[in-house]
Amino acid sequence: MSDKISNSKKWKKSLYVLPVLLILAMIFVPIIDKQWGDTLRPELKNFAVEYPDKVNKIFLSNKTSDSSNLTLVKNEQGKWMVNGTEPAEQDAVKMLLYEYMARLQVRNPIPKDGASEVLRYMAANGTKVIVYIDDEPVKVYYVGSNTADEMATHMMMEGSSAPFAVQIPGFNGYPGVIYRLDKKSWLSRNIFQTDVLDLANITVKYSDKADASFEISKADRQLNIKPMAGSPELPEASMNLDLLKQYAATFENMSYEYFFTGLAKKLADSVIHADQPFVTISVQNNKGETRTLDIYKKPVTKDSPQVDNYGNPATFDLDRFYGVLNGNKAEVVSVQSFVFKNVLLNYADFFSQPAS
Numbered sequence: 335m336s337d338k339i340s341n342s343k344k345w346k347k348s349l350y351v352l353p354v355l356l357i358l359a360m361i362f363v364p365i366i367d368k369q370w371g372d373t374l375r376p377e378l379k380n381f382a383v384e385y386p387d388k389v390n391k392i393f394l395s396n397k398t399s400d401s402s403n404l405t406l407v408k409n410e411q412g413k414w415m416v417n418g419t420e421p422a423e424q425d426a427v428k429m430l431l432y433e434y435m436a437r438l439q440v441r442n443p444i445p446k447d448g449a450s451e452v453l454r455y456m457a458a459n460g461t462k463v464i465v466y467i468d469d470e471p472v473k474v475y476y477v478g479s480n481t482a483d484e485m486a487t488h489m490m491m492e493g494s495s496a497p498f499a500v501q502i503p504g505f506n507g508y509p510g511v512i513y514r515l516d517k518k519s520w521l522s523r524n525i526f527q528t529d530v531l532d533l534a535n536i537t538v539k540y541s542d543k544a545d546a547s548f549e550i551s552k553a554d555r556q557l558n559i560k561p562m563a564g565s566p567e568l569p570e571a572s573m574n575l576d577l578l579k580q581y582a583a584t585f586e587n588m589s590y591e592y593f594f595t596g597l598a599k600k601l602a603d604s605v606i607h608a609d610q611p612f613v614t615i616s617v618q619n620n621k622g623e624t625r626t627l628d629i630y631k632k633p634v635t636k637d638s639p640q641v642d643n644y645g646n647p648a649t650f651d652l653d654r655f656y657g658v659l660n661g662n663k664a665e666v667v668s669v670q671s672f673v674f675k676n677v678l679l680n681y682a683d684f685f686s687q688p689a690s
């Protein structure tokens with residue numbers, strides 16, 4: 335615990351030292367060669383990460399951000415974690431490293447007459463970036479404002495007094511956008527990620543259809559389904575085992591779309607605090623770990639379908655639902671209908687219907 339407190343103090347201290355360093359840099363700008371290049375060591379112009387596969391930590395800090403710092407850490411299993419505690423979206427971190435940070439390239443030096451303004455912005459609003467290999471810093475640089483054409487970002491290596499306009503070849507935009515401190519943007523969007531071999535049980539409970547609710551369990555590698563308490567069981571001989579297997583496999587990879595924010599979040603809050611979920615889905619693995627999703631009907635908006643498949647006026651948004659993960663109503667996610675359409679089945683759907 336003392337190490338964490340000590341590290342936290344160090345980072346906070348560095349945020350206050352940054353403006354001083356950059357102000358000193360502005361003082362010495364006039365004595366640097368006008369194109370910087372002849373006076374700088376090569377490593378002070380090389381922003382690209384040379385060995386992205388060996389990177390095990392990325393630290394970002396910005397005193398103007400709601401979250402002053404963020405750390406992406408690779409754990410012992412090789413999985414990236416946000417602040418060391420929550421799973422990151424693995425593809426997003428890999429893209430950050432391989433597609434962006436490994437390809438950073440100096441487009442041009444900043445002329446002396448514009449450097450002071452660039453450094454002043456960095457001192458007030460800059461983001462500090464530290465890249466680690468084996469827990470040792472290999473790249474430390476500052477990210478500032480974007481160029482006027484919005485195709486490059488002003489950056490400066492620690493230990494240098496010369497900012498550069500830095501680009502990513504082939505990237506239609508400015509590199510500054512990749513250094514996000516918003517934790518939610520890095521979190522894994524997985525709701526359920528349980529392999530059938532690791533599955534213990536699945537429960538699907540509808541609030542207004544007790545006879546449609548069911549529980550799937552696994553014993554001796556065999557899947558079984560039964561209705562929730564109070565509903566009659568259907569004959570096992572008529573059970574569609576293939577459908578049951580397909581259904582269980584669906585939970586190997588199911589994700590939400592995004593977090594609701596702003597006015598959309600306020601509307602979502604008004605719904606989830608006033609209503610009960612129309613369905614609750616829980617998945618438990620063999621370790622006893624359970625993930626739960628409460629799904630709420632989202633009101634119809636001008637952007638959602640106005641009629642259902644039968645031509646009747648839609649009573650709720652047919653494309654998206656509100657989702658609450660593990661009972662945490664402080665955060666509401668968007669759940670897409672096309673992702674969950676094969677999950678929102680009734681108990682009777684798993685059984686062959688007698689011919690009429």
